[in-house]
Amino acid sequence: MSTTPSTRTSASPADRQGLYDRVRARTGPTKYCSACGAEHELEDFGFKDLTTGALQSRCRASLRDLGRQRHAGADGDAQRARVAARKHAQRTEVNGVVERWLSEDGRRCARCGARHRLIAVGPTGGSLKRLLKQGWSPEAITQALGEAKVSCRSCQNKL
Numbered sequence: 111m112s113t114t115p116s117t118r119t120s121a122s123p124a125d126r127q128g129l130y131d132r133v134r135a136r137t138g139p140t141k142y143c144s145a146c147g148a149e150h151e152l153e154d155f156g157f158k159d160l161t162t163g164a165l166q167s168r169c170r171a172s173l174r175d176l177g178r179q180r181h182a183g184a185d186g187d188a189q190r191a192r193v194a195a196r197k198h199a200q201r202t203e204v205n206g207v208v209e210r211w212l213s214e215d216g217r218r219c220a221r222c223g224a225r226h227r228l229i230a231v232g233p234t235g236g237s238l239k240r241l242l243k244q245g246w247s248p249e250a251i252t253q254a255l256g257e258a259k260v261s262c263r264s265c266q267n268k269l
Contacts, residue, residue: 121160129163137148141165145172201239204248208238211255227263228253237266 122127130152140149145168155165156173166173180189211217212228219228230238232254241251 118198121157125160126157129157129160133163133165136163140252143167143169143172145169145176168208200248205239206233207248207252208255211258217260219265220259221265222262224262224264228259229261229263229266231261231266232258 123166137152139152141152141155142148142219143150145154148169148239150169152165154169156170156172158164158166168176180186181252208230212230219224232238232241232251234241234244238254238258240247241254
């Protein structure tokens with residue numbers, strides 16, 4: 111069972127160039143932007159999914175303009191409030207799941223045996239609570255609890 115996000119969202123510049131080369135071989139040197147209606151170089155489009163090599167349907171400039179329009183004025187305030195509320199709800203959910211898991215009987219620090227100030231350490235070596243900021247879904251974090259190690263804050267800070 112994989113505990114990483116299902117869709118790759120980052121790659122090194124060399125990996126990206128290789129992906130652009132593969133897309134170019136498959137589709138040609140340019141792509142049509144559905145927003146501005148113009149043909150652009152492939153590099154003007156971001157990747158929608160790095161695992162499949164799928165590109166966004168809109169060029170970066172059009173996506174930037176769309177984002178500016180979305181976040182302008184009162185509509186932007188409402189959008190920011192919706193995003194903040196969604197992120198808060200996700201954080202609360204993940205923190206609650208991790209805290210309940212840590213409070214189960216018998217959880218102790220693997221290094222010193224402490225029972226207080228515990229942290230669920232995930233596959234990345236950091237707290238599972240922080241994985242949400244790294245793009246992990248709440249479901250993936252919950253699955254990672256099965257493989258998590260327990261550490262106290264003191265021992266984790268020594269690493």
